[in-house]
Amino acid sequence: MSLQNNKPLTTISSLNNLKSKSEKFTCLTAYESTMASVISKAGVDVILVGDSLGMVVQGHDSTLPVTMDQLIYHLECVVQGNQGSHIMADMPFMSYATDDLGFENATRLMQNGAHSVKIEGGEWICKMANTLAERGIPVCAHIGLTPQAINRIGGYFVQGRDTNKQDLMIAEAKALEDAGAAMLLLECVPDKLAEIITNELKIPVIGIGAGAKTDGQIMVIHDLLGISCLESPPKFVKDFMEDASSIHDAIEMYVKSVKSGSFPAKEHTFY
Numbered sequence: 001m002s003l004q005n006n007k008p009l010t011t012i013s014s015l016n017n018l019k020s021k022s023e024k025f026t027c028l029t030a031y032e033s034t035m036a037s038v039i040s041k042a043g044v045d046v047i048l049v050g051d052s053l054g055m056v057v058q059g060h061d062s063t064l065p066v067t068m069d070q071l072i073y074h075l076e077c078v079v080q081g082n083q084g085s086h087i088m089a090d091m092p093f094m095s096y097a098t099d100d101l102g103f104e105n106a107t108r109l110m111q112n113g114a115h116s117v118k119i120e121g122g123e124w125i126c127k128m129a130n131t132l133a134e135r136g137i138p139v140c141a142h143i144g145l146t147p148q149a150i151n152r153i154g155g156y157f158v159q160g161r162d163t164n165k166q167d168l169m170i171a172e173a174k175a176l177e178d179a180g181a182a183m184l185l186l187e188c189v190p191d192k193l194a195e196i197i198t199n200e201l202k203i204p205v206i207g208i209g210a211g212a213k214t215d216g217q218i219m220v221i222h223d224l225l226g227i228s229c230l231e232s233p234p235k236f237v238k239d240f241m242e243d244a245s246s247i248h249d250a251i252e253m254y255v256k257s258v259k260s261g262s263f264p265a266k267e268h269t270f271y
């Protein structure tokens with residue numbers, strides 16, 4: 001693992017520490033070494049090697065085609081460029097469909113340089129989160145809009161708009177924390193629901209399209225750079241290149257905006 005500038009590695013305890021001090025932290029996706037280097041040098045706390053690479057790198061219309069071997073290839077590239085950020089690796093579609101598969105694939109990601117793994121799902125992933133956590137693998141549980149389930153959900157819609165769904169999501173979040181998840185990621189949920197979950201959980205909560213109250217924020221790097229693969233980017237996306245003079249500058253602006261609480265703003269939030 002490269003730590004050329006001797007920047008201390010961001011760990012799960014650093015993120016817990018930031019949450020305890022009510023300090024916001026930043027996360028961005030990366031898929032290759034140069035961008036990982038720029039992102040980590042700009043002070044981003046967490047780099048996600050996301051299965052969004054299926055859309056923004058490979059050009060598919062969902063994350064489903066991404067394989068374990070492809071994810072590991074991109075993870076290895078990111079590890080080369082990283083300079084102290086915490087590297088979270090996504091477990092691709094069906095790579096944790098059974099306990100044995102999940103255990104084996106999470107092990108591969110950790111052995112190739114990930115510091116934690118991310119899995120999508122609700123209550124059904126509690127057992128997996130517990131098995132991995134007990135064996136020393138920190139897990140980020142991803143709930144709300146879960147893109148790997150897009151064919152069941154039917155589209156990229158905001159989740160948890162009605163009271164029943166909200167109660168279910170709060171219960172899922174607590175169950176995942178109790179099961180041993182080290183972090184929670186909330187995608188596309190109303191800000192009030194995200195605020196309740198963030199306040200009720202002790203573990204750090206990361207948001208995308210979840211308002212400004214979560215402990216951390218995450219964005220897909222292509223969205224931040226204004227080169228979204230979608231015709232009209234989602235409401236929660238901000239093109240930081242609009243006011244920046246370079247990619248480095250745009251990423252630093254993102255870090256400053258999240259830390260100061262000015263991003264996401266009202267226009268990026270679902271109510």
Ligand code: KIV
Pocket residue numbers: 029048049050051052053090185187208218220
């Ligand atoms: O794969 C990814 O980039 C993600 C983010 C959208 C959170 O899961």
